[in-house]
Amino acid sequence: MPGAQGSGRGARRLAWEVLWRTHRDGAYPDLLLSSRLRQGGLLSAADRRLVSELVFGTIRWQGTLDRALSRVSARPLEGIDPKLLILLRMGAYQLLRLDRIPARAAINESVELARSLGFARAVSLVNAVLREVDRRGSVLTEVDPALPPAERIAQETSHPLWMVELWMARLGEEETRALCRANNEVPPLTVRTNTLKLARDELSEALRAEGVQCVPTPCSPEGLRLFHLSRPLHELGSFKRGEFQVQDEAAQLLSRWLEAAPGQRILDACAAPGGKGTHLGQLTGDRAQVVSVDVHRGRLKVMARECLRLGMSCVEVLCSDLQGPTPFRAGTFDRILLDAPCTGLGVIRRHPDTKWRRAAADPRRMASLQKALMKALCPLLKEGGIILYSVCTNTVEESEEVLEAVLREEKGLRLLLSPQGLPEAAHCLVGPDGLFRTLPHRHGMDGFTAFRLQRS
Secondary structure (H helix, E strand, O other): OOOOOOOHHHHHHHHHHHHHHHHHHHOHHHHHHHHHHHHOOOOHHHHHHHHHHHHHHHHOOOOHHHHHHHHOOOHHHHHOOOHHHHHHHHHHHHHHHHHOOOHHHHHHHHHHHHHOOOOHHHHHHHHHHHHHHHHHHHHHOOOOOOOHHHHHHHHHHHOOOOHHHHHHHHOOHHHHHHHHHHOOOOOOOEEOOOOOOOOOOHHHHHHHHHHOOEOOOOOOOOEEEEEEEOOOHHHHHHHHHHOOEEEEHHHHHHHHOOOOOOEEEEEEOOOOOOHHHHHHOOOOOOOOOEEEEOOHHHHHHHHHHHHHHOOOEEEEEOOOOOOOOOHHOOOOOOOOEOOOOOOOOOOOOOOOOOOHHOOHHHHHHHHHHHHHHHHHHHHHHEEEEEEEEEEOOOOOOOOHHHHHHHHOOOOOOOEOOOOOOOHHHHHHHHHOOEEEEOOOHHOOOHHHHHHHEOOO
C-alpha cells in the first residue's frame, strides 16, 4: 500500500478545504490545490506531500471508502452532512490505504479536525466510525467474487459501474481491469523541452544540476519524465528561464502530427491552457502565425504569460466562442488543431474527480458539442490544409462517431491514414483506420484519441 509522511494538522485542514470546495463549488482539485500550496509557504515539504496524498487519494478511492464507511456507520451516508462525510472519507483513507500514518494519529487528528470545523456534537460519531474502520480493516473493502465481472472491477478499483461497462464493451474484461488500475496510479510528471532555447540533453543536464532526476520519453523527442522533486516545479531556475513546459507525452505527439511549418497560419482552437499552441510555435521555430482561441478569458491570460516565459512571440491569444459567428473568413488557415472539450476519461489518473463528475449520458452530450465545433471550423481550412481533431477520452461517441458525422456532412474532406509527422517510435499509435489512440495502461501516456482530415 502507498504511504505518506507528515502529520501536520494544517495539512489535514487544507486537504479538507480543497475536497470541500471540489464538492461544493465543482472546483478542479488540482488547480485549487496548486493555487493554495503556492500561497501556503509555511507548510513543510512533508506536509505538502501529505496534502496532495489526502486530496487525490481520497478522491481516487471515494467509491471504496464510501462502501467501507457504509458498513460501519449506523447512519446512512446520505444522511450525513457532506462536510462531515468528507472528513470521514479522509480518515478512512488514512486507515485503509496509508501505512506510514499510525491509526491513533489518523483517528485523533480527524476528531480534532471535526472540532475545529464546528462539529463538536459529531466527535463521538467520528471517533466511533473510524475506530471501527481501524478494527475491521481490509475486510471492509473485500469484494464478493460472485459478482458479475463489471461490478467486481468497479468495486475493486473504485470506478462507477457505467464507466467500467463502457470500457468492457470495447476492451474486454482484462484490459478494462488494467485500465482501471492504471487510472488509480500517480501519473508521471512529463515536461516538453523548449527547443527554442536549448536541446533536450542540455535541459536534462540543467535539471540534474538542480537535483531533479529525469529520463527521456520513449516517443516524443522533446519529452522528459521527472522524478523526486524536492521543491515545487515553479521554483526551479530552468522553469523560470522558460526552458520547459509541463505537457504529457501523448499531447506532445499530437502537435507534431499536425505537420506545422514556418510561414503557416495555424488555428489552435479551444486552446487554453496552451500546451499544444506553444508547442506549435516551437515546432515552427517561432516563425508561424498561431492564433490560439478559447472562450475562457482567464485561462487565456495564463497562456499569454506562458508565451512570455517561454520567449515565444508568434502566438496570438483571442477570446471567442467558436460555436457562434467566428472572426475568421473561410479558407484562411493552413492548419487547424481542435483539442475539443470532452468527457476526459483518458486523464482520470490526473483528474480522479472525473470519475464522480461524469454520467453515462455525457459522451453523447459532449459529442454534440464536438460535432458543432467541427462544423464551424472545417470551412476555415485552406485547400490542401489539415485539421487535427483530438480528445483526451476513449469513447466511440466522441471519436469514431464524430469522424463519421464530419465526413458525411462536410464535403471535400478526406481522412489521412498515415502516421506521417509523428516520430517513428510513435507510428504504432496510429491504427489502420487512421485514428491515433493512446491508453495509460498500454503506453504509459494520457489516453487520447485523434484523427486528421485534409481539404482536397
